Amino acid sequence: RDKINPRLSYALNVCHDDTYETYVNGHLLQKNTGWTNGKNPVQVHIPAKYLNVGKNVIATYIQQNWGGFFYDCGINVEEVNYQECADALKAVIAKGEAPHGPLTSKMEEDLAALVEEGKVELATNMDAAEVKEFAKNLEPRIDEVLGYSKDVTIMFQTIELCEKEDKGFCTAAVADAKANVDTCATPAEMNPMLDALRIAR
Numbered sequence: 001r002d003k004i005n006p007r008l009s010y011a012l013n014v015c016h017d018d019t020y021e022t023y024v025n026g027h028l029l030q031k032n033t034g035w036t037n038g039k040n041p042v043q044v045h046i047p048a049k050y051l052n053v054g055k056n057v058i059a060t061y062i063q064q065n066w067g068g069f070f071y072d073c074g075i076n077v078e079e080v081n082y083q084e085c086a087d088a089l090k091a092v093i094a095k096g097e098a099p100h101g102p103l104t105s106k107m108e109e110d111l112a113a114l115v116e117e118g119k120v121e122l123a124t125n126m127d128a129a130e131v132k133e134f135a136k137n138l139e140p141r142i143d144e145v146l147g148y149s150k151d152v153t154i155m156f157q158t159i160e161l162c163e164k165e166d167k168g169f170c171t172a173a174v175a176d177a178k179a180n181v182d183t184c185a186t187p188a189e190m191n192p193m194l195d196a197l198r199i200a201r
Helices: 082-097 105-124 128-146 149-165 171-183 187-200
Strands: 008-017 019-024 027-032 042-046 058-063 070-079
Touching (some): 008 027, 027 042, 042 128, 082 105, 082 128, 105 128, 105 171
Antiparallel strands (some): 008 070, 019 027
16 A cells, blocks of 8 residues: 555454464464354554555464365455444443442452553553544453453352251362452352352351
8 A cells, every 4th residue: 555544453253263363464363273264354454654655465374283274364344433442442441330240359450450541541552443443352351351250259148058958078178268258369269169058058
């Protein structure tokens, strides 16, 4: 191209079987394993800072592991508006800051860190396409942490039930859970304590 238009978002639509790596002008954009069925391409955003005025080189490494094989790549260009992209990121940040169900202290800490990532991006990046991509990737990470609330609720309810019903069997399990639950970052980390409580009951 004869110029890089900051109002345009550039992305590759990739179908692959199997593993691939895609580079633009020597910069690794994405590394992916497995395969697609050819109908649901993976969209790979190209940061404007990786593009050159004039000639650009898109290179792909393909690794065939088993079965059939194919690779297809097209480029998608769309106009983006910075304010709209910034508003989308603000909405994601607001979701992370909104009142929510119970989380452990570690989960709250992780959620706050994600919100801070969004705020830093909003304050420092004026590339509309990159802000749009950042918002798209940040939202599921925030949703994942917020989704842990139901597991934490079950954990707290189980602790409460064990304390009420304790006939001497739950004391150790309750003490362990109360001492360590706030250090848990995921439900998987809580599960051993939850199992111990259920067994003790």
